Amino acid sequence: MSSGANRGIFRSLMRDPMGAFGLILVVAFLIMALAAPWIAPYDPLKISITERFQPPSLAHWAGTDQLGRDLLSRIIFGARTALSIAMTAAGIAGGVGLLLGMIAGYGPRWLDAFLVLMFDSMSSLPMIMFALAVITVVGPGTGTLILVVVLVSIPGYARLIRAQTLSLGSADFILAERVMGASSARILARHLLPNVVGPLVIVLSMDIPVIIMLEAGLSYLNLGVRPPIPSWGNILYDGYTSLRAAPSMVLIAGLPLVLATLGFTFLGEGLRDAIDPKLKVRVPR
Amino acid sequence: MSALLELDRLSVDLSISRWPLRTTLNILSDITLTLARDETVGLVGESGSGKTTLGRALLGLQHISAGTVRFDGTPLKTAADFDRIRPRTALMFQDAVASLSPRMTVGEAVTEPFRIHNRPMPDWRARAAELLEEVGLPADMASRYPHELSGGQARRAGVARALALKPDLVIADEPTAGLDVSVQAEILNLMADLKDRYGLSYMVITHNLALVRHVADRIAVMYLGRLVETGPTAEVFSNPAHPYTGSLIAAEPKPDPRKRRTDLAIKGEIPSLIRRPSGCEFHGRCPLATARCRTEAPALRDIAPGRKARCHFAETYQKQGA
Incomplete structure (x- = not known):
């Protein structure tokens, strides 16, 4: 329906060097994550004690860790871990936030008041403390990590969508739909939804690096992804514990974190500039 | 019809x-x-x-x-x-x-x-x-x-x-x-x-x-949430029965500046809905207002076939040919 508008957004995203850079990085990480088994030179779990702590070489481009596992392969599979957790969590949180936000913004006033109270009480919890509490109760693991991120992020997304829905709800084109006799479901799905998802996509894209960092942070603390599954966080931890034997490990494990964060942040900012018509300078055709 | x-x-x-x-x-x-x-x-x-x-x-x-x-x-x-x-x-x-x-x-x-x-x-x-x-x-x-x-x-x-x-x-x-x-x-x-x-x-x-x-075909004039005059457009324009209607018509730009009537210009702002004026709500801005207008609210009444006005002095106003 709005393919014309989307093509315009893509074009102005590519015209912005930062946005294009972000998009390329994100696509590279996505390919890395999806094609990990084919592009990783070794099995990331294969232990080879005789080859431990090797510096970068032609055989092992990024060297090996304390168990002789190939670091490059572990980082490539780590992208898979990081992105699948971040995108699953962001997707679920974004979807639930979208639904609740639209209900709060367009629904009856008492429901709005109730939902806003819920959002406020949820977001008053400090994220790390909450994460530690949930991990203590449920036990560490990928599922727990996603659960924590989802619970913590929902209120922010829901509030954003609620504000968007509220401001559009009184717009003339929505009133026009009501006058024509459109049902609330139709107005929400066909008219409000396409107009409120834009900002959500931007925020989600900027939040994915935050989730990736959280995953890495918790995995570093051994509270996230369980070894031996490769995660950038536990690679970083391994690097830290063997800092003297292989000083390059910490740097190599940190690099993808930095690049992924930059990529998603630039993409988010580029998208924001491309979608926000007030910032757009229209080039005459 | x-x-x-x-x-x-x-x-x-x-x-x-x-x-x-x-x-x-x-x-x-x-x-x-x-x-x-x-x-x-x-x-x-x-x-x-x-x-x-x-x-x-x-x-x-x-x-x-x-x-x-x-x-x-x-x-x-x-x-x-x-x-x-x-x-x-x-x-x-x-x-x-x-x-x-x-x-x-x-x-x-x-x-x-x-x-x-x-x-x-x-x-x-x-x-x-x-x-x-x-x-x-x-x-x-x-x-x-x-x-x-x-x-x-x-x-x-x-x-x-x-x-x-x-x-x-x-x-x-x-x-x-x-x-x-x-x-x-x-x-x-x-x-x-x-x-x-x-x-x-x-x-x-x-x-x-x-x-x-x-x-x-017909016109309905509103003031402060009430109808003050209704009637066939031509008749209302040629001979308004409510001073507010008359002032609105007089306030229209005229091609000939000498035909402009400044004496009928509406004074002041539209009153606040929170504190509606007593009596006839137009009395504060009306050139004809009397003591009666300040206390007694006029009803929208028939003044001619098909015409209604909410003014105590509609007939007098029309006769003056304002």
Whole structure:
């Protein structure tokens, strides 16, 4: 329906060097994550004690860790871990936030008041403390990590969508739909939804690096992804514990974190500039 | 002519509560007005007189506190009653661009009523082209987005959408606001053509007296949420019965500056709805106000066949030939 508008957004995203850079990085990480088994030179779990702590070489481009596992392969599979957790969590949180936000913004006033109270009480919890509490109760693991991120992020997304829905709800084109006799479901799905998802996509894209960092942070603390599954966080931890034997490990494990964060942040900012018509300078055709 | 729309003592209240204070504002009070089939009624008044609210209330978009709306003889009470007449009514918006969904093409927008009411539409593109042609827009406009249209084109698209289901009643809120004079004329001619072709009834909401004089069979003048005068347009213009109407007409720009009447200029601002004036609500700004006007509120009464005014001295005012 709005393919014309989307093509315009893509074009102005590519015209912005930062946005294009972000998009390329994100696509590279996505390919890395999806094609990990084919592009990783070794099995990331294969232990080879005789080859431990090797510096970068032609055989092992990024060297090996304390168990002789190939670091490059572990980082490539780590992208898979990081992105699948971040995108699953962001997707679920974004979807639930979208639904609740639209209900709060367009629904009856008492429901709005109730939902806003819920959002406020949820977001008053400090994220790390909450994460530690949930991990203590449920036990560490990928599922727990996603659960924590989802619970913590929902209120922010829901509030954003609620504000968007509220401001559009009184717009003339929505009133026009009501006058024509459109049902609330139709107005929400066909008219409000396409107009409120834009900002959500931007925020989600900027939040994915935050989730990736959280995953890495918790995995570093051994509270996230369980070894031996490769995660950038536990690679970083391994690097830290063997800092003297292989000083390059910490740097190599940190690099993808930095690049992924930059990529998603630039993409988010580029998208924001491309979608926000007030910032757009229209080039005459 | 049979009545299509009858408003009987319609009131709209809005309550503003800031604990522990509670104020009720009568946005509209005691509106009694009928609109016959094939008739055009012009609803005029200053900004804030309640014209737009009235238009929305009679479509069920505003909670009605008292009184009834009858459409084609059927009283409309519940939301379901209003929903039932949706295909037979349409609203044209003051801001035509804003009334079109920004992510829908014009073609999708004008055929939207068919989709909403599940009317058969074998080929929506053909139908869109047909509707656009009817309002004088080229068929290739169908693939444009609202922000790509000019004000006049958006207005035409709005007309096309309003008339898609061939309604009986069209409420036009400032149909010419923000348009060039030449485009205004085109839109008015278009509205008149469509009226003749489909037997529409219009309620035209505006503060533009020239527009009302041009299109309306009857005129209803609003002041502070009440009707102060109703009657056939020509008669009201030639011999107004309410001083407010007279002042509005006198305030219209005249081609000859010597014919301007400065003595009838309305003094001051429209009073606040929170603190309505006592007696006749126009007394503070009326050139004829007497002690009686300050205490006793006049009723909207018949002053001649088909004419009503809410003034104690309507007859005197008319005789003066103001």
